[in-house]
Amino acid sequence: MTLAADVAVIGAGPAGCVLAIRLVQLGWRVLLVERSASPRPQSGQSLTPGVRLQLAQLGLSHVLTLCGARPAPLSRIRWQGLEAEDRVMAQHPPLLVDRGRFDAMLRGAAVGAGVRLLCPARLIHRDQDADGWTLTLDDGAERRRARVSVLVDATGRAGLLARDRSADGPATLALFADWRGTDTPVHPCVDHGPDHWVWGLPRGDGLFSTLLFVDADAVPKRAELCAFLRDRLAASTLLGDFRQATTTGPVRGVDSTAYRANRPIGPGWIAVGDAAMALDPLSSSGVQKAIRTALSAAIVLNTRLRRPDQAALAERFYTEDLRDGADQHRRWTEGFFASAAHRFSATPTQGNFWLRRAVGTLVDSADTTPGMPDPDQPLTLAPAAQWRTTACLVDNFVEERMALHHPALARPIAWLAGVELAPLMSSFPPVTSLRALIENWSTRIGPSRATTVATWLTRCGVLETAP
Ligand SMILES: Cc1cc2nc3c(=O)[nH]c(=O)nc-3n(C[C@H](O)[C@H](O)[C@H](O)COP(=O)(O)OP(=O)(O)OC[C@H]3O[C@@H](n4cnc5c(N)ncnc54)[C@H](O)[C@@H]3O)c2cc1C
Structure with a gap:
């Protein structure tokens, strides 16, 4: 049949x-x-x-x-410096x-x-x-x-x-193993070394999972994998003591490019x-x-x-x-690698793992997010902002809508906080202020959404201080 x-x-x-x-x-x-x-x-x-x-x-x-x-809700992370920090995400924790x-x-x-x-x-x-x-x-x-x-x-x-397919970064291998008999942390940990970064997760059943990310061409023969992994875990001050620990099976490698x-x-x-x-x-x-x-x-x-x-x-x-x-995602990843790369870039070979991954952002990874202006300062629509007909998801179909394009936006946007932007901004005055804008939009979409939309557009540079 x-x-x-x-x-x-x-x-x-x-x-x-x-x-x-x-x-x-x-x-x-x-x-x-x-x-x-x-x-x-x-x-x-x-x-x-x-x-x-x-x-x-x-x-x-x-x-x-x-x-x-x-x-x-709590992770221990050592990334940019020598000190570990506790990252607390109590409201929306990872699972x-x-x-x-x-x-x-x-x-x-x-x-x-x-x-x-x-x-x-x-x-x-x-x-x-x-x-x-x-x-x-x-x-x-x-x-x-x-x-x-x-x-x-x-x-x-x-x-x-x-x-x-096209690669979106250097060829990377993840070596993973589950460990028993370790003096390991009860929280997830992220740490890094000259040629790798590593992630440790308590499994909840007494075992501890580790994932080590390395350049694919730096990985030794299968027989040496466990020693290679153990050396790098031992170098971490966050992950605990692996000297007496045993793996529950062979160390496995998976492509994570x-x-x-x-x-x-x-x-x-x-x-x-x-x-x-x-x-x-x-x-x-x-x-x-x-x-x-x-x-x-x-x-x-x-x-x-x-x-x-x-x-x-x-x-x-x-x-x-x-x-x-x-x-x-590529821009975000490169920026994140760049933020740690300076630690290992002193010698030409040591920093290769990091330099390969920080391409394009190492020189200028400064935060350029504009600050919030005074609420009464004159604001105008940035000259780089453009309205273009764009394919969007509308309920259960793809349809064309006017969407806002701007270099600071990762994607064009047609809706913000559930509000369709083009009708809202069709009567945008040449110059206004944040306060006047929020008052005006509050009558149409309510004060809470008016504040969210106006603040967001200002923060990402779509609205800028008038000359
Ligand atoms: C080392 C590593 C660690 C990661 N850690 C995380 C993490 O912590 N959190 C996270 O969110 N993501 C993580 N990811 C990414 C995540 O695993 C993937 O993005 C996610 O699993 C993708 O889901 P998918 O359904 O597209 O593919 P998959 O989850 O890979 O599912 C594909 C399915 O297709 C089946 N299949 C394959 N070929 C055939 C075939 N010919 N016929 C029938 N069935 C087939 C497979 O058996 C499989 O069930 C990690 C990735 C790697 C490499």
Whole structure:
């Protein structure tokens, strides 16, 4: 029997599961194909607070409870100097999760939402014609055919359809191990050395996970990996004493080079999550970004399928949105590496790990954010600010709207604090003051949102002091 669906999603990581769930919510029949029944080996991960919000918006908050996510309000970080600092994020703490369990709960939520999950199953063959795809799937017991309109690559770093990629940073390898018998911290830690940075996470079961990030070409032979890792952990004053500690298994290495797909969308297909772009793990926001691409992709596919005449617009939106997101993250990462690079740049070879990653920002990493002006000082719209017709997400479709473009904005913006900006700013006077602006806008959008919008536009330089 041929399985019939509108969309087949290959890969049931966070991106694949969320996309599948969102598409079902939008009324589409979805087949989700995952090759691996067992959890991923790299178990401990930290999720940025945004993941909690994303899941709440999808009605999936229970996933975090079910997988035993633990808030980590305090982290110990040694980055720019020799002193460690305690970073407290009490209000919106990151969450420590076992990624295997997190992914398993997401898959369960997908099935609960009405997604048809084939797991374990592999895509053996695919044929594309004018109306869609004919797939051959193998679930171990039998081979089945499936007929779908759209194929989604959600296979993570493995990649299926969008394998032509450009590196977004130097080739990086993560060496990871779980340790027992250590005198290790109870909080997550970040530390760094001349040729690496390292991240330690208490797993909550007595074990401690470490992830060491190094240049891929600096890694020794397999037999020497454990000693290589142990030496660098021992050099950290934050991570505790690893002399008596033993690993629960062999030290494993995974590629963690940042990259972007050169073409993340094409006729009848789209790539999401790490299949479309992988971030440098420094921000530990890979899952949040993967889910974000999945949420955008769901709207892009909904537009393509329901409004085929808008397919090109939807495609352009997705391509530009991914490009802007990758550019923004790259700038942030380079700045973060630059802030530590000066410690190791004294000798030509020692600082290579840092200098390679701080390209472009080492010379000028000063904070140039404009301060807030006096509320009665004259303000004007910056000459660099421009209004352009731009593809935007509007409810469940990609549509064109007037959006504000400015060099200080990572992306053009059409809405701010839930307010559509173009109508609000259509009668912007040549010169005003922050106080007058907030008073004027308060009558239209209320004082709280008027203050937020006016302050934000001023802070990022879209409104500037009049000459
Ligand atoms: C060392 C390291 C540490 C990281 N730490 C963090 C962290 O702490 N926090 C964070 O937010 N992010 C972290 N990330 C990034 C994060 O893991 C990824 O961004 C995220 O998992 C991407 O989700 P995804 O769904 O796109 O891909 P994946 O999670 O990789 O899922 C892809 C799925 O597709 C399946 N698959 C692959 N090929 C096929 C195929 N041919 N057929 C069927 N199924 C297939 C795989 O089995 C897998 O289940 C880290 C990354 C690295 C490398």
